[in-house]
Amino acid sequence: MNAQSDPTVQPVPASVVEAVDAADVTLSNPKWAVVALGANLGNRLETLQGAIDALGDTPGLRVKAVSPVYETEPWGVDAGSQPSYLNAVISVKTTLPPSSLLERGHAIEEAFDRVREERWGPRTIDVDIITYADVVSGDPVLTLPHPRAHQRAFVLAPWNDIDPEAQIPGQGPVAALLAAVGLAGLTRREDLELRLPE
Ligand SMILES: Nc1ncnc2c1ncn2[C@@H]1O[C@H](COP(=O)(O)OP(=O)(O)OP(=O)(O)O)[C@@H](O)[C@H]1O
Numbered sequence: 001m002n003a004q005s006d007p008t009v010q011p012v013p014a015s016v017v018e019a020v021d022a023a024d025v026t027l028s029n030p031k032w033a034v035v036a037l038g039a040n041l042g043n044r045l046e047t048l049q050g051a052i053d054a055l056g057d058t059p060g061l062r063v064k065a066v067s068p069v070y071e072t073e074p075w076g077v078d079a080g081s082q083p084s085y086l087n088a089v090i091s092v093k094t095t096l097p098p099s100s101l102l103e104r105g106h107a108i109e110e111a112f113d114r115v116r117e118e119r120w121g122p123r124t125i126d127v128d129i130i131t132y133a134d135v136v137s138g139d140p141v142l143t144l145p146h147p148r149a150h151q152r153a154f155v156l157a158p159w160n161d162i163d164p165e166a167q168i169p170g171q172g173p174v175a176a177l178l179a180a181v182g183l184a185g186l187t188r189r190e191d192l193e194l195r196l197p198e
């Protein structure tokens with residue numbers, strides 16, 4: 001008996017075939033993604049390293065580069081209303097689809113006891129997906145590229161350090177965007193260092 005003559009075998013809907021094919025393409029073809037990390041509560045450096053290590057422990061994800069650490073004034077809130085941040089950017093190569101990368105970021109935020117209270121409120125850790133390959137999406141659950149990355153020196157400066165040729169799809173070269181926003185409110189912390197996961 002073959003699939004044609006077996007009445008218990010149902011045809012596979014085209015949408016399922018497409019989804020399986022798409023997953024397969026990702027599995028054999030890892031994508032580059034850029035992830036920004038920020039912390040302004042608790043032991044900020046330890047938490048950033050913990051998030052990098054947790055990302056590195058994720059099946060289907062390899063951390064390929066870790067930026068220098070920047071001390072940055074809180075962006076988007078009144079001056080002096082929050083402690084300063086430590087920010088860094090990492091690049092990763094991954095077979096995870098964008099939605100799974102976001103989920104993993106949220107799980108790491110939860111593991112570090114991040115509490116969501118106010119918009120742009122202080123946090124133990126923030127994991128933002130800045131770019132995923134050249135994907136452009138307006139989906140509010142996962143907007144790609146991150147809709148505010150091109151305005152944020154605390155993302156652009158560390159990203160430019162690890163990839164001076166980087167581009168934000170639809171926005172242009174990171175180096176030019178950084179030149180436009182400037183370095184005010186940023187201090188590179190030469191005394192602090194983040195490592196690739198062991
Ligand atoms: N590129 C993205 N990276 C991370 N979260 C995103 C992205 N695009 C949309 N989101 C959504 O934004 C929601 C709010 O995220 P979050 O609480 O980290 O915002 P925030 O860090 O306070 O502000 P901002 O988005 O300006 O960095 C998340 O639940 C997530 O679904």
Ligand SMILES: Nc1nc2c(c(=O)[nH]1)N=C(CO)CN2
Nearest residue numbers: 038072073074075085120154
């Ligand atoms: N300096 C700085 N400011 C912020 C940051 C951040 O990581 N660094 N994150 C925010 C929400 O994502 C809002 N403001």
